[in-house]
Amino acid sequence: MKQYLDLCQRILDEGVWVDNERTGKRCLTVINADLTYKVGAGEFPLVTTRKSYWKSAIAEILGYLRGYDNAADFRKLGTKTWDANANENQVWLNNPYRKGEDDMGLCYGAIGRNFPKPDGGSIDLLKQIVDDLKRGVDNRGEILTFYHPGAFHMACLRPCMYSHHFSLLGDTLHLNSTQRSCDVPLGLNFNMVQVYVLLALMAQITGKKPGNAYHKLVNAHIYEDQLAPMRDVQLKREPFAAPTLKINPAIKSLEDIETWVTMDDFEVEGYECHEAIQYPFSV
Numbered sequence: 401m402k403q404y405l406d407l408c409q410r411i412l413d414e415g416v417w418v419d420n421e422r423t424g425k426r427c428l429t430v431i432n433a434d435l436t437y438k439v440g441a442g443e444f445p446l447v448t449t450r451k452s453y454w455k456s457a458i459a460e461i462l463g464y465l466r467g468y469d470n471a472a473d474f475r476k477l478g479t480k481t482w483d484a485n486a487n488e489n490q491v492w493l494n495n496p497y498r499k500g501e502d503d504m505g506l507c508y509g510a511i512g513r514n515f516p517k518p519d520g521g522s523i524d525l526l527k528q529i530v531d532d533l534k535r536g537v538d539n540r541g542e543i544l545t546f547y548h549p550g551a552f553h554m555a556c557l558r559p560c561m562y563s564h565h566f567s568l569l570g571d572t573l574h575l576n577s578t579q580r581s582c583d584v585p586l587g588l589n590f591n592m593v594q595v596y597v598l599l600a601l602m603a604q605i606t607g608k609k610p611g612n613a614y615h616k617l618v619n620a621h622i623y624e625d626q627l628a629p630m631r632d633v634q635l636k637r638e639p640f641a642a643p644t645l646k647i648n649p650a651i652k653s654l655e656d657i658e659t660w661v662t663m664d665d666f667e668v669e670g671y672e673c674h675e676a677i678q679y680p681f682s683v
């Protein structure tokens with residue numbers, strides 16, 4: 401939580417205004433930030449200086465792991481966060497590759513679970529990593545990537561958190577996640593939860609101990625219309641003690657994640673937070 405508030409303050413203190421063509425808004429921006437979550441120690445990075453919708457955040461990462469490419473599937477899991485990008489951005493609505501209502505196109509899990517090979521066919525990157533880790537193998541390239549520049553023109557958005565690199569030290573699993581672009585008031589609130597859950601879940605289904613998750617942000621920004629609530633409301637609040645996350649121990653395999661896991665398999669205990677803040681969302 402402190403790392404999050406420090407980053408928000410740093411953007412206010414050192415940020416540079418940058419125009420953004422896609423959204424037509426200016427962003428106060430810093431380059432490079434590194435956050436660490438001690439997943440093994442149970443330090444769940446849920447923001448307490450406003451109400452955080454952790455179920456929605458977990459639903460998103462589950463949808464990516466399942467390879468979803470449709471906002472309706474995300475809604476069924478419990479989050480509406482892809483509705484706007486799938487259905488409200490004019491450039492995407494005009495894109496001939498868009499398959500209709502709710503389609504997000506070739507991004508995130510639709511790439512990572514089905515990565516196209518130049519010589520034909522595709523690779524399920526996630527399954528390969530799970531199979532390796534279960535056997536205790538870390539080939540120094542256990543990378544789940546959602547980044548495929550050759551598919552950007554077929555997607556509503558390029559992936560923001562685009563790479564998750566898993567490493568084994570003995571029987572402890574670590575994760576390095578990289579994010580190219582970060583909407584700190586809205587996106588990061590979710591992304592911190594997602595990086596934590598990704599390491600916790602992967603450790604659980606591969607029979608390893610969770611270690612640390614290292615989360616790198618490249619372009620970290622606050623949109624101009626989010627600045628006042630961040631500066632005048634959220635940053636004026638005192639954080640509460642961190643809550644803890646409980647994951648159903650019956651989740652034991654990638655197949656479990658693909659077939660029956662729902663938001664009921666996750667519980668947050670001891671979450672005390674300040675009132676909700678509704679930050680504007682830029683499509």
Ligand SMILES: Nc1nc(=O)c2c([nH]1)NC[C@@H]1CN(c3ccc(C(=O)N[C@@H](CCC(=O)O)C(=O)O)cc3)CN21
Binds near residue numbers: 482590677681682
């Ligand atoms: N501008 C922008 N920021 C993002 O963070 C973002 C995108 N676009 N597009 C793709 C995904 C979608 N994500 C989203 C989308 C919406 C919320 C959002 O509205 N959050 C509210 C309410 C959440 C709820 O009720 O479930 C919040 O207060 O956190 C958060 C993340 C993260 N990503």
Ligand SMILES: O=c1ccn([C@H]2C[C@H](O)[C@@H](COP(=O)(O)O)O2)c(=O)[nH]1
Binds near residue numbers: 422586587591
């Ligand atoms: O998981 C996510 C997904 C998206 N974002 C934010 C970061 C940017 O504000 C927008 C994406 O816009 P680009 O023009 O494609 O960079 O969405 C996030 O923070 N986290």
